[in-house]
Amino acid sequence: MTNSTPSLEKNSIPNNQDCFLDIQNLIVDYPTSDGNVRAVNNVSLSLQKGEVLGLVGESGCGKSTIGFSILGLLKDGIIRSGQIVFAGRDLVKMSEEDIQRLRGSDISMVFQASQNALNPLQKVSNHFIETLKAHNRWNDNSWDAIKNLLNRLEISESRLEDYPFQFSGGMQQRIVIALTFLLNPKLLIADEPTTALDVLVQARLLKLLKELIKEFNLTVIYITHDLGVVAEITHRVAIMYAGNIVEVGDTFTIFERPAHPYTQALISAIPNVKAESKKKMSFIPGRPPDLRNPPKGCCFADRCPFMISLCQENEPKSISLPSHTNIGHYVKCLKYDDKYSNRFE
Ligand SMILES: Nc1ncnc2c1ncn2[C@@H]1O[C@H](COP(=O)(O)OP(=O)(O)OP(=O)(O)O)[C@@H](O)[C@H]1O
Ligand SMILES: [Mg+2]
Numbered sequence: 001m002t003n004s005t006p007s008l009e010k011n012s013i014p015n016n017q018d019c020f021l022d023i024q025n026l027i028v029d030y031p032t033s034d035g036n037v038r039a040v041n042n043v044s045l046s047l048q049k050g051e052v053l054g055l056v057g058e059s060g061c062g063k064s065t066i067g068f069s070i071l072g073l074l075k076d077g078i079i080r081s082g083q084i085v086f087a088g089r090d091l092v093k094m095s096e097e098d099i100q101r102l103r104g105s106d107i108s109m110v111f112q113a114s115q116n117a118l119n120p121l122q123k124v125s126n127h128f129i130e131t132l133k134a135h136n137r138w139n140d141n142s143w144d145a146i147k148n149l150l151n152r153l154e155i156s157e158s159r160l161e162d163y164p165f166q167f168s169g170g171m172q173q174r175i176v177i178a179l180t181f182l183l184n185p186k187l188l189i190a191d192e193p194t195t196a197l198d199v200l201v202q203a204r205l206l207k208l209l210k211e212l213i214k215e216f217n218l219t220v221i222y223i224t225h226d227l228g229v230v231a232e233i234t235h236r237v238a239i240m241y242a243g244n245i246v247e248v249g250d251t252f253t254i255f256e257r258p259a260h261p262y263t264q265a266l267i268s269a270i271p272n273v274k275a276e277s278k279k280k281m282s283f284i285p286g287r288p289p290d291l292r293n294p295p296k297g298c299c300f301a302d303r304c305p306f307m308i309s310l311c312q313e314n315e316p317k318s319i320s321l322p323s324h325t326n327i328g329h330y331v332k333c334l335k336y337d338d339k340y341s342n343r344f345e
Helices: 063-071 096-102 124-134 142-152 169-182 199-215 227-233 251-256 261-268
Strands: 019-032 035-048 052-056 078-086 107-110 187-191 219-224 236-241 244-250 318-321 329-332
Touching: 019 063, 019 219, 035 063, 035 219, 035 244, 052 063, 052 227, 063 078, 063 107, 063 187, 063 219, 107 169, 124 142, 124 169, 142 169, 142 199, 169 199, 199 227, 219 227, 227 251, 236 251, 236 261, 244 251, 244 261, 251 261
Parallel strands: 052 219, 052 236, 107 187, 187 219
Antiparallel strands: 019 035, 019 078, 236 244, 244 329, 318 329
16 A cells, blocks of 8 residues: 555544543653653543544554553553543553453454464464463354354465465465454454555455454554555544654545644655656655653654744644544644744744
8 A cells, every 4th residue: 555645535434422442641651771761642542433543653653552551561661641441441450360351352453464473383273263262252153253254354264274384474464363353352453464465465455354344343443654554444543753642633634634744744755656746755854752852842843844942842732623523633733722823924
């Protein structure tokens, strides 16, 4: 998907006011010998049931850290504050035992290149049997469910007795996805699940994923740096920069009317391979800030073409912009704050 302009259509947004996952003021640090890395800085985000939310941003901005925080899988990181409410319970406060029960069955994560998670010494069939048995879900209908899922993911059931190395990378990734869907999770965190694959395989898998998400009525956080994938599969997009969510809105609005200067730069950096476009591909000069020593004001100020001195002093708060959808459009930029907007010319 990376090399083409996304074919953007208005993915219909679930009209559902129920809050399914509610992240409030999440702060996550990685303490290191060189100092404290603030990977997630005061992030608030909520998802409705059946919604597919794209979490987008360049490498190191904190996307996976949010995913690991939800699943209680932060290895070296510490949740300093905030809450993550799922099905009425705060996951941050949950015991390891309780969260382990949710993992895999209620909340599942597909990792980037997660095909490496397949055990090379186990036949594919054993992966399915063990996954179901580990969650006490094995029953008389299990083989039918497994075969049905494999079929949906275009893997012949005759390959069940093969070993992972006998499959291509794309097929292995589809086996991992079948394993994930088998437990019928309610919330799926998909962390760059197609990135390691070539463009055509990626497009096919994305189509299958989109169909399965709809069929299983899954709520999904889709982590990616690929805006083409975002346009294809998400209802809503959250743009992350240096640990902060700087803009959230429905996918159509984010592509058509991006408000944050960082989002605008990301959108204009999408390569357009169509011959009629003579638009020069742009890039964003500079580098993200050192998360061991985050800037005082706006995290994007140093790279922002609209920056004024106020931006380096004042941390922008979330501003609600006019929106044609029920899910709204929010941006963190002083340009949109009535208190400061007249200072930008
Ligand atoms: N174990 C760790 N120890 C110290 N710092 C870490 C650790 N894991 C992640 N970080 C830092 O936290 C920040 C966020 O990392 P994270 O993996 O969440 O980013 P990401 O947006 O998922 O990046 P990518 O797109 O490359 O996967 C980065 O600056 C990273 O260097
Ligand atoms: Mg990551």
